[in-house]
Amino acid sequence: MSKIIPFKAVRPTPDKVALVTCRNYDDYSPAELASWLDFNPYSFLHVINPAYVHSQKITLDKRFKGVAHKYQDFKNDGIFLEDEKAAFFLYEIQTKSQSFTGIVAGTSIDDYKNNVIKKHEDTLQYRVELFKDYLHQTGFNTEPVLITYPDKSEINNWISEKKKEQPIYHFATTNKEKHTLWKVDSDSEITWLEKQFENIPELYIADGHHRSASAELLFDEDNHLGNQNLNYFMSFLIAESNVKIYEFNRIIRDLNGNSKEEFILKLSEHFIIKTKEQELWKPQGKFEFGMYLDGAFYALFYKVNDNDNIKKQNSILSNLDAQVLYDKVLQPILGIEDLRNDERIEYIPGKQSILTIKELVDEGEFEVGFMLFPSDISEIKALADNNLIMPPKSTYIEPKFRSGLMVYEL
Incomplete structure (x- = not known):
């Protein structure tokens, strides 16, 4: 009540x-x-x-x-x-x-x-x-x-x-x-x-x-x-x-010592990668991610499998796109532990054009940008019902x- x-x-x-x-x-x-x-x-x-x-x-x-x-x-x-x-x-x-x-x-x-x-x-x-x-x-x-x-x-x-x-x-x-x-x-x-x-x-x-x-x-x-x-x-x-739920996209200042080729190779362990060149590609659904790196756009498709804790109690959180990006890319490959305070990462509200990400990367201050698919209200409610917490900067509402x-x- x-x-x-x-x-x-x-x-x-x-x-x-x-x-x-x-x-x-x-x-x-x-x-x-x-x-x-x-x-x-x-x-x-x-x-x-x-x-x-x-x-x-x-x-x-x-x-x-x-x-x-x-x-x-x-x-x-x-x-x-x-x-x-x-x-x-x-x-x-x-x-x-x-x-x-x-x-x-x-x-x-x-x-x-x-x-x-x-x-x-x-x-x-x-x-x-x-x-x-x-x-x-x-x-x-x-x-x-x-x-x-x-x-x-x-x-x-x-x-x-x-x-x-x-x-x-x-x-x-x-x-x-x-x-x-x-x-x-x-x-x-x-x-x-x-x-x-x-x-x-x-x-x-x-x-x-x-x-x-x-x-x-x-x-x-x-x-x-x-x-x-x-x-x-x-x-x-x-x-x-x-309500209208937008994503928060991520831009990162460096590749944590990886070359472009090494970074993409490490990404391929968990993602199917398709080059989009100059196409302004945005994710069309869950478990899809856009990436802008070295003057080109990429589509990343997450390889979902039974080893990703899908059947465990925390599956709601582990299958959140923002959490997937953190668990598979930001933390293990790029070395970003603290999403709130690490100065190597910044956030762009999804209502802004992805051209903003392209411009920031092209100017050289950032090395790579990631575009996410927005969460929906059912994900937010499921997290709240199970006393789970979204990663910082997951939604712009x-x-x-x-x-x-x-x-x-x-």
Whole structure:
């Protein structure tokens, strides 16, 4: 049984919402960030980067306090307003190629602790503690955890009908996306939606493992203060059929002392290799890998056999394409042990063109690039159900929530 609750959101006024909201802070290059901050005084980037007007070199403690003060300035200036009544929200994101619609709600820390909300990624403790400190000192969060639920016709039909109503926001952004938000604040609809999720036994985190872990840590440390908002964290709940999962491709700086010929010979032990020359070849299915090396593309087909632990309990993990690449190539041939911290490897989201990989290798900074086939939701759920952890940078999942669209105060 899954528990969701409505909450009193703090939101931009409708006339400023397109100016306030922004992409994730890390998505901006330094030049792009500076440009937006200079051009747009309403951008939420001013809240999450308050050091910009002074100096980038300030302590984290001062930065977090600066975020809290700047957020309060936005409220005092009437840029943000707090809802008088707790509500759910329906949020639609339309990109050039796809439409995503989900429910914004508070999800339960108890459900997270009891594995009703399931995880498939590991977390880094220092990042969990850092974001926990951020939440503690700023007193708010505007980055919901992306959570999937099994498709339910009742919820799908309700969403279709709700989208016929007048939204509270409808705006476009400079990256050519359209964003629409509906408020769900009638008692009958709130009760109905809560009951729908009570009939869903399990939810799955798609994106936001560090954020949810930080919310749990903050609850453990501060729940004695009696703040009921700590019992929940803001989530964007979306039907599992409506998420888009991309791969993370890999580029490596050297061949670990191997010549091109030696490297390909070692690959041939576990892969059937076909030369594609200048064809921009991408994997078409599971156990297929693309490779770009020395000016040419290759197709690698994994030789699956009974010796690959297929029938063992960890077969779900060992048959994940990202794990196959690590087990058969990155670790034994290229000597990469730590996928998070080894400076010889970098990651390219699969939504970027493979020409990006070709250019980086051709420029000489990297020696070889690998293209993977994206995982699907069934693999993610199977890993979570068996308490298994994906290798780092296995998935890039959309949709991405707009920062500053909605604030959950703690």
